[in-house]
Amino acid sequence: MKFGGTSMAGTERIRRVANIVRAQAARGDQVAVVVSAMAGETDRLVNFCREANPMYDPAEYDVVVASGEQVTSGLLALTLQALGCKSRSWLGWQLPIHTIEAHAKARVEAIDADALIASMEAGEIAVIPGFQGLSEDNRITTLGRGGSDTSAVAVAAAIKADRCDIYTDVDGVYTTDPRIVAKAKKQKAVTYEEMLELASVGAKVLQTRSVGLAMREKVRVQVLSSFIGEGAPPADDLPGTMIVSDEEMDELVEKGLMERQLVTGIAHDKNEAKVILTRVPDRPGAVANIFEPLAAASINVDMIIQNVGRDKGETDVTFTVPQSDLARAQALLEDRRDSIGFNRIITDSKIAKISVVGVGMKSHAGVASSMFRALSDRGINIQAISTSEIKISVMIDEDETELAVRVLHTAYGLDAKD
Numbered sequence: 001m002k003f004g005g006t007s008m009a010g011t012e013r014i015r016r017v018a019n020i021v022r023a024q025a026a027r028g029d030q031v032a033v034v035v036s037a038m039a040g041e042t043d044r045l046v047n048f049c050r051e052a053n054p055m056y057d058p059a060e061y062d063v064v065v066a067s068g069e070q071v072t073s074g075l076l077a078l079t080l081q082a083l084g085c086k087s088r089s090w091l092g093w094q095l096p097i098h099t100i101e102a103h104a105k106a107r108v109e110a111i112d113a114d115a116l117i118a119s120m121e122a123g124e125i126a127v128i129p130g131f132q133g134l135s136e137d138n139r140i141t142t143l144g145r146g147g148s149d150t151s152a153v154a155v156a157a158a159i160k161a162d163r164c165d166i167y168t169d170v171d172g173v174y175t176t177d178p179r180i181v182a183k184a185k186k187q188k189a190v191t192y193e194e195m196l197e198l199a200s201v202g203a204k205v206l207q208t209r210s211v212g213l214a215m216r217e218k219v220r221v222q223v224l225s226s227f228i229g230e231g232a233p234p235a236d237d238l239p240g241t242m243i244v245s246d247e248e249m250d251e252l253v254e255k256g257l258m259e260r261q262l263v264t265g266i267a268h269d270k271n272e273a274k275v276i277l278t279r280v281p282d283r284p285g286a287v288a289n290i291f292e293p294l295a296a297a298s299i300n301v302d303m304i305i306q307n308v309g310r311d312k313g314e315t316d317v318t319f320t321v322p323q324s325d326l327a328r329a330q331a332l333l334e335d336r337r338d339s340i341g342f343n344r345i346i347t348d349s350k351i352a353k354i355s356v357v358g359v360g361m362k363s364h365a366g367v368a369s370s371m372f373r374a375l376s377d378r379g380i381n382i383q384a385i386s387t388s389e390i391k392i393s394v395m396i397d398e399d400e401t402e403l404a405v406r407v408l409h410t411a412y413g414l415d416a417k418d
Contacts, residue, residue, distance in 0.1 A: 001031060002130065002152035005039035006169045007226040008072045011079075017226060018079040020167070021125060025085060030120040032159060034130045034152040035076055037068025042145070058103035062132075062142045065104075066092070069129030069148070077127045087125040090116060092132035092140065097154070099133035099141045106133055106141035108150065108213075111158035120159070128155060149210035157217035164214070164221045165240075166206065171225035172241035173198070173205050175414040176266040180405050183415040187264065188257065189242040191249050194264045194357055197391045201355035203267045211243065220244055246359070262360035262367065263412040268401050269353045272302065273326040274383070277333065279314040279343035289340045290317060293332050299325045302353070303386045303395055317342075318384060320395065323349050351383065352401040355393040356408060368392050374411035380404050 001024065003017050017035075025031045037045075045065045049056045073089040080087035095116055099106035116126055130148025135141045143150050149166060156164035172186040173195065190198070192215035199208040205223055214221045224240025244252075252258040280286050287306065294301055299321055307316040321329045330345055361367045371392055375382060380403065384395035396404055409415060 001165045001167060002034040002148060003036065003076075003167045003226055004148065004169065005036040005041070007167055008035055008037070008076070009039040011075070013226075014072070014075050014079050017167075018076060018083055018085075020226060020228070021076075021080060022083050022085055025125055032116065032120060032126040032128060032155055032161070033076065034128045034148060034155055035069060035072045036130050036148040037072055041068040041071075059139050062103045062140050066129070066132040066140050066142050069131050073127045073129040077125075080125055080127070085125055086123050087127060088119065089127045089129070090119075091129060093134045093138075095128070097133035097151070099135060099143070103135070103139070103141055105144040106135065107209075108133060108143065108154040111154055113155075113158040116155075117159055144209075146207035147209075149207040150213055153210045153213045153217070153219050153221065156219045156221075157213070161219070164219050166210075166221060166223050167226035168205065168223065169225065169227060170205060170223070171228075171239070172223050173203070173243075173265070175264070176405055176409050177268070180268075180402050181409045181415070184409065185414065185416045187241050189244050189249060189252055190264050191246050191359055192243060193246070193390060194359055195243045197355070197357045197388065198265050198267050201267045201269055201353060201357070201391065201393060203265065206243070214243060215245075218245065220248075249359075260360065261358060262364055263356055263358040263414065264360075265357050266405055266408050266412075266414070267355045267357065268405050269355075270398055270401060271323050272320045272351055272353050272395070273323045273347060273349040274318065274320050274351050274395065275326070275329060275333075276346040276348075277317045277340070277342040277344075278346065279312075280317050281341045282313045282315040286341070287317065289336070290333070290342075291319075293336055294321070294329055297328060297332055299329050299332075303384045303393065305384050320351070320353070320384070350398045351395050352398045352404075353393050353395055354401065354404045354408065355391055356412070357391045359390050361390050361392075370411055371408060374407050375404060378403060378407050380407070 007017055021033055049061045049064050077087045077089045095112055098110045100109045101107050130151035131142050133141045152164055173190055174184040174186050176184045178184040196211045199206050199211050221243040222240045253260050302320045305318040380400050382394045386393045
């Protein structure tokens with residue numbers, strides 16, 4: 001069971017979480033709980049680091065920011081004890097959770113779970129701080145923002161759990177953001193592949209790395225809400241959304257528990273910015289000269305368009321980067337203006353990416369044309385397009401985001417019936 005920052009924000013909410021955990025354990029399950037820091041706490045700790053030293057050492061940064069989860073793991077263990085449960089906290093270095101690569105964005109390599117499993121078999125509820133681990137040289141590491149989901153999936157894989165329940169402030173995965181489309185439907189199940197695409201294109205339900213890890217380790221994940229009343233059905237009765245393999249999805253469809261859908265969800269992301277380089281030399285290696293420095297600076301490039309070449313052996317190259325990286329990307333490219341050979345940089349941060357996702361696209365033609373026609377009929381201009389096997393994304397003007405989501409939700413028949 002994993003609880004996010006809003007679920008752990010204060011002693012009253014921690015008591016609510018403790019009651020949910022106690023109810024699950026009372027059904028005879030061996031339970032491990034992974035917790036996030038209280039909402040806003042990690043930001044507070046990050047600011048302390050910046051104030052202490054703007055050029056902070058990442059290893060010491062990890063020591064500071066990992067403390068938020070240490071506090072909530074101890075508080076939840078104490079609260080469970082007050083409710084009469086056997087419980088203890090296990091910090092990242094006590095298991096240990098072995099990580100590799102850089103501080104502040106480490107990756108879980110392995111978890112020594114023997115002592116944890118023995119404790120759980122003895123009837124103890126294990127409470128584990130998310131987001132943290134131990135480096136090869138025995139220093140505390142953190143997994144990057146949103147890393148507690150990844151911690152939970154990694155622990156679930158290590159102890160071979162039947163299921164990993166991610167409790168959050170939403171009660172499942174919807175066909176789109178219910179705040180934009182009131183008729184959005186909660187899905188009973190989506191595949192790992194679909195969830196990975198949805199998470200990568202703006203759906204904020206699960207962190208992308210956690211879905212990738214669940215897919216690789218075949219961990220069944222359920223998304224559900226911790227903000228439930230006393231009489232709510234237990235998690236075993238599947239009130240949330242299950243993230244499952246293609247094979248399990250096929251079984252659910254065969255049993256009549258799920259309908260086969262062409263499109264699973266529509267996501268939007270306003271955190272993208274567009275960059276246009278004009279009059280780039282139209283020759284081998286020119287595009288590599290643009291994107292190699294961006295890759296070296298860990299700036300993720302998403303949509304890319306190379307326009308038809310001009311008469312003078314030149315072309316325009318358009319691409320998108322995260323808004324937070326726009327200034328850095330612009331500075332890097334300006335520094336390399338001579339070696340790249342472009343004329344001007346034009347940027348636009350008032351754009352949005354709208355994505356349609358669904359495994360049904362693999363076997364059905366016409367999904368893209370339906371998208372383009374629906375947007376065209378409402379006068380929404382498409383500035384760029386990118387596709388994968390189960391996803392189509394388009395770049396549009398930011399002001400048309402909500403309209404585009406509503407139009408597409410209706411066009412693909414996703415509106416819930418009254």
